[in-house]
Amino acid sequence: MNHYPSTVLNLIRQIAKLPGIGEKTAERLAMHILRSPRSEAEALAKSIAQVKDRTRLCSRCFCLSDDEVCAICNHPGRNRRLLCVVEQPADMVAIEKAGAFNGVYHVLQGVLSPMDGVGPDQIRFRELVQRMVDGGIEEVVIATGTGVEGEATAAYIAEQLSGRPVRVTRIASGVPIGGDLKFVDQITLKRAMEKRHAV
Numbered sequence: 001m002n003h004y005p006s007t008v009l010n011l012i013r014q015i016a017k018l019p020g021i022g023e024k025t026a027e028r029l030a031m032h033i034l035r036s037p038r039s040e041a042e043a044l045a046k047s048i049a050q051v052k053d054r055t056r057l058c059s060r061c062f063c064l065s066d067d068e069v070c071a072i073c074n075h076p077g078r079n080r081r082l083l084c085v086v087e088q089p090a091d092m093v094a095i096e097k098a099g100a101f102n103g104v105y106h107v108l109q110g111v112l113s114p115m116d117g118v119g120p121d122q123i124r125f126r127e128l129v130q131r132m133v134d135g136g137i138e139e140v141v142i143a144t145g146t147g148v149e150g151e152a153t154a155a156y157i158a159e160q161l162s163g164r165p166v167r168v169t170r171i172a173s174g175v176p177i178g179g180d181l182k183f184v185d186q187i188t189l190k191r192a193m194e195k196r197h198a199v
Helices: 005-016 025-036 040-056 088-099 125-134 148-161 188-196
Strands: 077-086 102-109 139-142 169-172
Touching: 005 025, 025 040, 025 077, 077 088, 102 125, 125 148, 139 148, 148 169
Parallel strands: 077 102, 077 139, 139 169
Antiparallel strands: none
């Protein structure tokens, strides 16, 4: 590796800092950038600079946006009475890709994790409560993960909103479509049985 010139070594080191990128992958990516046309390399560098300069959190839902208010919050066709609470922007994107939700979102930017020192003040919980105070929301759909922290966060939100005139629901979870029961973990299977419905 140290047979490369310092410019290439520096690029490899910078790429290797990205999560999930090992030294060999960083080397391969650096060689790809080196072989690609200058215009492609400049476009990559420009897009990295633009994302750092322009991307911010939406002032309403705290998802990623290039503007003060994101496209979903600004969309006139969205049901503003229906609010889906997610952990991270990627969760919102996953729900949007599924195409099954037409409301608006609230991105917590994390989950409760007392062991890591993350309480309600370290995530966007206060802003969620403020949205309830502002009114207009009839249902809050909690779509946090099903891990320990996600479940604890969902329970906390449900408890804190219980006294408010809003319906609080939790996304269903259970056996995946096409899933073979013998390969499904016990917790998922138990939840699927508890959340069974009429057919």
